[in-house]
Amino acid sequence: MLLTTKELFQKCYGRYAIPAVNVFFMEEIHGLFAAAQKAKAPFIVQTTPFARDYAHPDMLLSMIGAAARIYPETVFAIHMDHGYEAHLFDAIEKGGYTSVMIDASHDPFDQNVARTRAVVEKAHAKNISVEAELGVLAGVEDDLTVDAAHSFYTNPQEVEDFVNATGCDSLAIAVGTSHGAYKFSGGQGLRLNILKEIQQRLPGFPLVLHGGSNVSSEVVQRINNAGGNLKTDAKGVQEDEILRAIPLGICKINIATDTRLLWTMVNREFFRDKPDEFAPTSPGKIFMEEYQQFMLKKFELFGCVGKAEDFK
Ligand code: 13P
Ligand code: G3H
Numbered sequence: 471m472l473l474t475t476k477e478l479f480q481k482c483y484g485r486y487a488i489p490a491v492n493v494f495f496m497e498e499i500h501g502l503f504a505a506a507q508k509a510k511a512p513f514i515v516q517t518t519p520f521a522r523d524y525a526h527p528d529m530l531l532s533m534i535g536a537a538a539r540i541y542p543e544t545v546f547a548i549h550m551d552h553g554y555e556a557h558l559f560d561a562i563e564k565g566g567y568t569s570v571m572i573d574a575s576h577d578p579f580d581q582n583v584a585r586t587r588a589v590v591e592k593a594h595a596k597n598i599s600v601e602a603e604l605g606v607l608a609g610v611e612d613d614l615t616v617d618a619a620h621s622f623y624t625n626p627q628e629v630e631d632f633v634n635a636t637g638c639d640s641l642a643i644a645v646g647t648s649h650g651a652y653k654f655s656g657g658q659g660l661r662l663n664i665l666k667e668i669q670q671r672l673p674g675f676p677l678v679l680h681g682g683s684n685v686s687s688e689v690v691q692r693i694n695n696a697g698g699n700l701k702t703d704a705k706g707v708q709e710d711e712i713l714r715a716i717p718l719g720i721c722k723i724n725i726a727t728d729t730r731l732l733w734t735m736v737n738r739e740f741f742r743d744k745p746d747e748f749a750p751t752s753p754g755k756i757f758m759e760e761y762q763q764f765m766l767k768k769f770e771l772f773g774c775v776g777k778a779e780d781f782k
C-alpha cells in the first residue's frame with residue numbers, strides 16, 4: 471500500500487519511527503521489501519538525485535513498483551531525498567513519488583523559505599508530502615561534502631516561523647548527526663536538548679533525523695579484515711539515542727551509510743574467501759539476506775514491527 475509520508479507520520483508520531491532507506495540497486499530493494507513484509511513494518515524507500523542519475527529515474531521507480539507487487543502486504547512511501555528544483559519538479563510532474571525533500575538548508579533563512587514554499591505549492595497540488603530542512607549537517611552526502619565548520623544546528627527559535635511560512639509537512643533538523651561513516655568525530659552525540667526545544671515549539675509536528683546510520687564497528691572491522699581501509703574510529707547514532715529521540719517527535723530516520731557498509735562487507739568477504747568465483751549473483755544472494763536481517767533489526771529498534779496494521 472503506497473501512502474504519503476504525511477499519512478505515515480500521523481500514526482507514528484511519538485510512538486515509533488519509520489526508517490527511510492536510500493536505494494540504488496535491485497538487491498537493496500528486494501532486501502528492504504522482503505524484511506518489511508516479514509516484520510509487517512511501514513517504511514520509506516528513498517532515492518537521491520545521485521541515485522536517479524546513476525540508475526535512471528524510470529529504472530528505480532519501475533523496480534520499486536515491481537517490489538510493491540512482489541511484496542503486496544507492504545505499507546510504504548516513495549520519497550525523493552535531498553532534492554533540488556530540477557529533480558523535484560521533474561519528479562512531481564512525471565509522478566511516482568508520494569513525498570519529496572527540498573534541501574535548501576544551505577541558503578539563508580528567507581531563501582530557504584521561498585524555495586521550500588515553491589516546492590510545497592507544486593507538490594501539494596498533486597497530494598505529495600514535502601520534507602524541508604533547517605540547519606546544516608556535516609559530512610559526505612553522495613557528491614556533496616560539508617565540513618564541520620560550515621555545519622550548524624537548527625535554531626529552535628526559527629522552527630515555528632519556518633513551518634508556518636513554508637507549509638511543509640515534516641522538518642529535517644540538524645541536532646548533531648552528520649552524513650557518512652565518520653560522524654561525531656568530536657565525540658559528541660545527538661543534541662537531545664536542542665531536539666526537545668524544537669519539539670516543544672512544534673508539538674505534534676513530524677521531525678526527521680538525517681545521518682541516522684549506526685556505523686557498526688563490527689562491520690567496519692570485517693571490511694578492514696577483508697582488505698578494506700576504513701578509519702576504525704567511525705561511530706554513528708547509538709541505539710539509546712534513537713530510543714530517546716522517538717518520543718521527542720522524530721518520525722523518520724534516514725539510513726544510507728549502514729547499507730553501503732553492509733554491501734562492502736559482503737562483497738569484500740565473498741571475493742576474499744572465494745577467489746575463483748565471478749558470478750555477481752552469488753554475493754548478491756548473501757547481500758539480500760544480510761540486508762533483510764539488518765532491516766529486521768532496525769524495524770525492531772525503531773518500534774515499527776507489526777505497525778503496518780495501523781494503516782489497514
Ligand atoms: P547516513 O549517512 O547516516 O546513513 O544518513 C543518511 C541520510 O541522511 C540520507 O539522507
Ligand atoms: O542521502 C543519501 C546518500 O546516499 C547518503 O550518503 O551514506 O554517504 O551519507 P551517505
Ligand code: NA
Nearest residue numbers: 550551552571
Ligand atoms: Na529526505
Ligand code: ZN
Nearest residue numbers: 649680681724
Ligand atoms: Zn540526509
